Amino acid sequence: MNKMTETSQVLDTASEKMSVEQSSRRDFFKKAAVYSASAVAATSVLAPVKLRAEDDPAIVEEAPWGVKLGDPVSKNKYGVPSPYEHNNIRRTTALLASGDEYASISMCPIHEQEGIITPNGLFFNRVHGGVAHVDPKGYRLMIHGLLEKPLVLTLNELKRYPSVTRIHFIECPANGGPEWRGPQFNSVQFAKGMMSQAEWTGVLIKDLIADLGLKPDARWMLAEGCDNSEMGRTVPVEKVLDDAMLVWAQNGEALRPEQGYPVRLLVPGWEGNLNVKWVKRLEFASEPFYAKEETAKYTVLTPSGKAIQHFYAVEVNSIITSPCPEKPWTDLKKGDLVEIQGLAWSGQGTITNVDITFDGGDNWVEASLKGLVLPKAWTRFSYMYRYEGKPLLLASRAVDDSGHVQPTIDQETAVVGVEAVYHRNSICTWEVTDKGVVNNVHIRKV
Amino acid sequence: MYTFEKYKKFISSAVVASVVLMSTSCNGSNDVEQKATAEPAKAEAKPAETVAAPVAPAAGEKGIDGGAVYQTVNGMYTSYAVNEQEKKDFTFGRAPTATEIAAWDIDVMPDGTGLPEGEGSVEEGDELYEEKCAMCHGDFGSGGKGSRSTYPTLSVGEASIDSLTHQRTTPDADGPKRVIGTYWPYASTLFWYIQSGMPFPHPKSLSDNETYALVAYLLSINEIEIDGESLDDEYVLNREKFLKIKMPNQNGFIPNIDGPTGPADAKAFYADPNNYGNGTRCMSNCLNGEKPNIVRPMNIIDDFEPPMSTERMLPAENTEEAGPVHPGKKLYEASCAVCHATDAMGAPNLGNKEAWAKVLDKGIDKVYANGISGVNAMPPKGGTTVSDDEFKAAVDYMIESSK
Numbered sequence: 001m002n003k004m005t006e007t008s009q010v011l012d013t014a015s016e017k018m019s020v021e022q023s024s025r026r027d028f029f030k031k032a033a034v035y036s037a038s039a040v041a042a043t044s045v046l047a048p049v050k051l052r053a054e055d056d057p058a059i060v061e062e063a064p065w066g067v068k069l070g071d072p073v074s075k076n077k078y079g080v081p082s083p084y085e086h087n088n089i090r091r092t093t094a095l096l097a098s099g100d101e102y103a104s105i106s107m108c109p110i111h112e113q114e115g116i117i118t119p120n121g122l123f124f125n126r127v128h129g130g131v132a133h134v135d136p137k138g139y140r141l142m143i144h145g146l147l148e149k150p151l152v153l154t155l156n157e158l159k160r161y162p163s164v165t166r167i168h169f170i171e172c173p174a175n176g177g178p179e180w181r182g183p184q185f186n187s188v189q190f191a192k193g194m195m196s197q198a199e200w201t202g203v204l205i206k207d208l209i210a211d212l213g214l215k216p217d218a219r220w221m222l223a224e225g226c227d228n229s230e231m232g233r234t235v236p237v238e239k240v241l242d243d244a245m246l247v248w249a250q251n252g253e254a255l256r257p258e259q260g261y262p263v264r265l266l267v268p269g270w271e272g273n274l275n276v277k278w279v280k281r282l283e284f285a286s287e288p289f290y291a292k293e294e295t296a297k298y299t300v301l302t303p304s305g306k307a308i309q310h311f312y313a314v315e316v317n318s319i320i321t322s323p324c325p326e327k328p329w330t331d332l333k334k335g336d337l338v339e340i341q342g343l344a345w346s347g348q349g350t351i352t353n354v355d356i357t358f359d360g361g362d363n364w365v366e367a368s369l370k371g372l373v374l375p376k377a378w379t380r381f382s383y384m385y386r387y388e389g390k391p392l393l394l395a396s397r398a399v400d401d402s403g404h405v406q407p408t409i410d411q412e413t414a415v416v417g418v419e420a421v422y423h424r425n426s427i428c429t430w431e432v433t434d435k436g437v438v439n440n441v442h443i444r445k446v
Numbered sequence: 447m448y449t450f451e452k453y454k455k456f457i458s459s460a461v462v463a464s465v466v467l468m469s470t471s472c473n474g475s476n477d478v479e480q481k482a483t484a485e486p487a488k489a490e491a492k493p494a495e496t497v498a499a500p501v502a503p504a505a506g507e508k509g510i511d512g513g514a515v516y517q518t519v520n521g522m523y524t525s526y527a528v529n530e531q532e533k534k535d536f537t538f539g540r541a542p543t544a545t546e547i548a549a550w551d552i553d554v555m556p557d558g559t560g561l562p563e564g565e566g567s568v569e570e571g572d573e574l575y576e577e578k579c580a581m582c583h584g585d586f587g588s589g590g591k592g593s594r595s596t597y598p599t600l601s602v603g604e605a606s607i608d609s610l611t612h613q614r615t616t617p618d619a620d621g622p623k624r625v626i627g628t629y630w631p632y633a634s635t636l637f638w639y640i641q642s643g644m645p646f647p648h649p650k651s652l653s654d655n656e657t658y659a660l661v662a663y664l665l666s667i668n669e670i671e672i673d674g675e676s677l678d679d680e681y682v683l684n685r686e687k688f689l690k691i692k693m694p695n696q697n698g699f700i701p702n703i704d705g706p707t708g709p710a711d712a713k714a715f716y717a718d719p720n721n722y723g724n725g726t727r728c729m730s731n732c733l734n735g736e737k738p739n740i741v742r743p744m745n746i747i748d749d750f751e752p753p754m755s756t757e758r759m760l761p762a763e764n765t766e767e768a769g770p771v772h773p774g775k776k777l778y779e780a781s782c783a784v785c786h787a788t789d790a791m792g793a794p795n796l797g798n799k800e801a802w803a804k805v806l807d808k809g810i811d812k813v814y815a816n817g818i819s820g821v822n823a824m825p826p827k828g829g830t831t832v833s834d835d836e837f838k839a840a841v842d843y844m845i846e847s848s849k
Contacts, residue, residue: 393740
């Protein structure tokens with residue numbers, strides 16, 4: 001895209017906001033004036049003339065968008081959300097940074113998440129040296145080390161390999177990490193928003209290296225980014241030969257720069273940090289590499305003083321997103337039938353069951369799964385509930401097909417303590433008050 | 447050792463990368479030729495071992511992560527249909543040259559693979575640290591204030607692992623200290639990371655000798671000893687001595703991932719969920735008659751940017767968005783904010799009335815001139831190659847935003 005179109009697109013967005021606002025305001029004032037004068041006028045000649053108290057002007061009156069031409073099809077060369085949706089955005093907080101905004105994270109608004117695919121512009125974004133902007137023409141991938149035939153590919157050459165498309169979440173293992181010692185955020189976006197899900201397209205690395213003659217003592221692969229931080233991580237060759245991919249597309253279009261444009265590693269179900277962005281180099285070796293992000297960070301310190309290293313998969317987990325602190329039940333009346341919904345996921349397999357409790361974990365009922373149920377993917381669950389206006393302690397618990405059950409807080413801290421920082425997957429509880437307000441609480445003894 | 451040209455080159459490339467599409471490849475290394483001859487490609491240096499080649503797990507087997515593994519059965523991989531035609535004998539790409547491999551393969555492994563020859567003293571490291579690191583990491587690695595939170599602490603002045611068993615289960619308890627001397631298992635990580643990732647705003651600008659000096663300095667303030675010797679100012683670290691470093695927490699990590707059985711050891715560890723916590727699927731009376739103990743937030747964090755809202759409405763009229771954008775704003779954000787967003791580096795920071803008033807005491811023309819020719823840690827034109835007018839616009843923007 002050249003500068004001109006880019007600028008005009010930005011301007012278009014701005015003028016769109018203004019035109020919608022101006023026209024609705026103008027119409028509102030016009031109507032308000034008419035109503036106050038006589039209370040009988042209707043702008044439509046087709047509608048009944050007299051507006052009674054029980055009549056909804058949103059139905060009886062012609063809406064401004066119904067009586068004038070909309071935008072021409074040529075308007076947005078790349079579509080943008082309705083300006084009314086401007087609060088559905090990634091958010092940040094100063095706490096979640098290693099100093100400044102270049103080593104930090106922005107959180108996905110999972111309280112607004114519908115279905116299981118996160119729109120590309122809302123995907124959470126964790127960086128260790130800012131978001132790199134890589135020119136695809138200058139991009140090279142190098143594969144070397146313990147292989148008979150090392151290889152260099154351009155982006156176009158890489159994309160010639162057979163592609164597969166799969167739906168997987170990526171979750172930062174620090175998701176929920178600020179809350180090891182107690183709740184801190186009255187928000188699901190901040191309590192659990194270090195994750196998102198997309199449909200990824202790329203090549204399985206096992207296909208890419210099939211001809212390269214991997215040597216028998218190649219047990220590990222370093223994947224390294226070409227960004228400012230040149231972040232690297234060690235991946236066991238077993239994963240490389242299973243489902244690891246190099247992906248160049250996300251939800252049908254090129255990766256966003258925040259997701260590693262033009263190419264990132266995808267290790268389904270594993271710590272977000274292992275899914276190295278802007279990946280430039282894969283080196284096979286017999287021993288692990290001990291990169292900064294697998295020693296100083298992304299290690300799970302347990303009460304014994306020993307830290308779990310190479311903690312690959314994020315474990316089975318779930319969260320109720322409706323209701324949640326941002327989307328409470330304050331508008332419900334007693335007797336309303338309402339759907340409780342949420343997301344369940346496991347980096348160790350496929351979700352098989354989700355249970356729901358209303359009493360803080362004493363008694364549980366099984367919820368339904370709905371929609372696609374895929375391995376290492378967000379899976380929606382649903383439970384129909386007759387609202388009674390009573391206080392609740394509402395929580396979900398997921399189970400996967402590898403025999404893992406989401407633990408209570410006490411079950412998890414009994415093993416890993418409270419200084420682990422990463423891999424917190426214990427049950428999240430919402431306190432629903434008699435007014436329908438939803439608060440983040442912990443059910444725990446320690 | 448430290449040349450201004452090099453500094454400038456890296457500043458400007460970092461700056462370019464942050465705004466416009468980077469027109470070069472990802473190659474950040476600066477002395478490719480030299481490294482190619484100094485260091486053979488790593489693959490050949492490693493001894494071949496006689497163990498079975500790693501394979502993907504078979505059907506029904508658990509993966510190395512303790513999770514389920516799926517196979518393609520009758521053309522289906524779980525719910526995905528698969529093209530099962532043979533995929534081999536691809537013809538794309540080419541072999542990298544030895545120089546290319548050497549340019550990119552700069553990682554350093556615990557056994558010394560990849561560690562270049564070179565040397566640097568604690569004293570030299572101290573000077574470099576003051577010049578290039580202290581503005582963020584604080585005096586003696588004590589951590590420093592950034593625009594949003596604190597930059598990582600690099601030392602707590604001791605090389606002890608004793609605090610690692612601390613658990614903050616009471617509000618006043620001291621937590622575990624996880625810095626280089628108390629936590630990192632290998633010094634190789636330090637050399638590799640500093641050379642490829644630091645200093646944060648313009649990485650890949652430190653020579654091998656400079657990196658040795660910085661590592662020596664950081665080890666000395668962490669009170670690490672090498673071969674029984676403590677690292678005083680005159681101590682000169684080189685490759686030979688580096689290979690003798692034993693970090694206090696080398697054995698502080700589980701599972702064991704080293705050696706031929708490393709992957710199998712990891713797999714055994716993750717196959718047992720009791721190593722990392724697992725739940726039970728109890729359906730009724732799970733609390734055994736006890737009431738759930740509710741813990742509410744003590745200190746709610748809600749300084750969200752932007753503030754939380756789920757309203758569906760048109761955005762509030764934003765003067766910044768609607769009004770004309772200052773002509774210097776874009777350049778400021780792209781090229782000056784790295785240093786001028788905070789006072790951490792000693793730069794007059796955006797919005798700091800006093801600091802800018804002081805700068806302006808000498809008259810605007812002198813300020814422009816200083817910025818254009820550079821002054822102390824302020825590189826000429828902030829390391830950019832913009833015109834004088836464009837540069838002045840960015841200065842004006844900073845001044846106008848700091849009134």
